[in-house]
Amino acid sequence: ASKRVHELRELLEKYSYEYYVLDKPTVPDSEYDKLLQELIELENNHPELRDEHSPTVRVGGQVLDYFRKVQHKVPMLSLGNAFNEEDLRDFDRRVRNGVGDNVSYVAELKIDGLAVSLTYEEGRFVLGATRGDGTTGEDITNNLKTIRAIPLRIKDKDVSLEVRGEAYMPKRSFQKLNEARQEEGQELFANPRNAAAGSLRQLDPNIAGKRNLSIFVYGIGQLSGHSVDSHSESLNFLKDLGFKTNPEWKHCKNIDEVVDFVRGWGERRQDLDYEIDGIVIKVDSLYQQEELGFTAKSPRWAIAYKFPA
Numbered sequence: 533a534s535k536r537v538h539e540l541r542e543l544l545e546k547y548s549y550e551y552y553v554l555d556k557p558t559v560p561d562s563e564y565d566k567l568l569q570e571l572i573e574l575e576n577n578h579p580e581l582r583d584e585h586s587p588t589v590r591v592g593g594q595v596l597d598y599f600r601k602v603q604h605k606v607p608m609l610s611l612g613n614a615f616n617e618e619d620l621r622d623f624d625r626r627v628r629n630g631v632g633d634n635v636s637y638v639a640e641l642k643i644d645g646l647a648v649s650l651t652y653e654e655g656r657f658v659l660g661a662t663r664g665d666g667t668t669g670e671d672i673t674n675n676l677k678t679i680r681a682i683p684l685r686i687k688d689k690d691v692s693l694e695v696r697g698e699a700y701m702p703k704r705s706f707q708k709l710n711e712a713r714q715e716e717g718q719e720l721f722a723n724p725r726n727a728a729a730g731s732l733r734q735l736d737p738n739i740a741g742k743r744n745l746s747i748f749v750y751g752i753g754q755l756s757g758h759s760v761d762s763h764s765e766s767l768n769f770l771k772d773l774g775f776k777t778n779p780e781w782k783h784c785k786n787i788d789e790v791v792d793f794v795r796g797w798g799e800r801r802q803d804l805d806y807e808i809d810g811i812v813i814k815v816d817s818l819y820q821q822e823e824l825g826f827t828a829k830s831p832r833w834a835i836a837y838k839f840p841a
């Protein structure tokens with residue numbers, strides 16, 4: 533039974549990764565469900581084989597009375613805002629005053645969701661938390677385990693890391709959820725962001741598990757067992773580890789390319805299946821990020837361009 537249990541876990545993780553992270557399933561849902569059912573029965577008949585990182589825990593989890601508070605080892609800061617091209621050029625001038633003219637940027641979509649932190653130790657997902665006030669968040673591990681795009685195990689066991697990402701509800705899921713709530717005469721969610729936040733604040737993970745949430749991982753808070761020199765390298769590293777990163781990011785040689793990127797997405801964002809509220813621009817070199825440092829509440833090496841609401 534143990535051999536079959538491990539075989540099923542590997543298979544289900546692979547299929548889940550293909551479906552929820554790559555969006556390229558290689559087997560029909562019926563096949564996935566059949567294997568999952570077999571694993572659930574095997575685990576029920578052999579409790580000694582139970583594992584809290586088994587794919588079966590995504591659909592289970594006990595109801596909590598409250599969320600435990602957790603301290604972020606590395607604060608989850610907020611971003612300074614830019615509202616027009618001039619603000620972006622001011623940001624670029626400040627950066628170049630700090631680190632010189634040899635600077636490049638990464639521009640990425642700012643997902644309109646809920647910032648979360650995911651901690652992995654010896655390759656296993658051990659803690660998921662909300663941003664909270666930046667230093668203290670809430671332990672919502674059970675709810676985040678229901679997000680299929682979040683790997684419960686990562687291949688590289690020697691890597692321990694804490695990653696940050698934005699949990700979100702796809703627009704289609706938001707529409708279906710509100711239609712269902714309309715039918716049941718329940719209060720509607722105002723927007724996908726509130727729906728995602730409301731779902732992750734549920735004390736019963738079975739509710740969160742039915743909300744079809746997803747995530748885009750956008751950065752590393754802490755990392756040991758590996759090193760990277762730039763933000764673009766960290767995005768590729770996260771993708772290689774099996775995380776779902778947003779594919780629309782662009783390495784920009786200068787602020788002009790950033791401005792073009794921002795303009796482009798200002799027009800195209802309604803084509804996306806998820807809501808974005810802006811573009812985040814970061815100095816690519818981690819060494820230059822270090823040189824620029826932080827203000828009391830935000831990195832000096834990043835800025836969020838906000839689209840008009």
Ligand SMILES: COc1nc2nc(N)nc(N)c2nc1C
Nearest residue numbers: 609610611640641642750812834
């Ligand atoms: C470096 O800090 C950050 N980076 C970010 N990147 C993206 N894509 N989206 C965010 N919401 C975000 N937020 C923060 C605080």
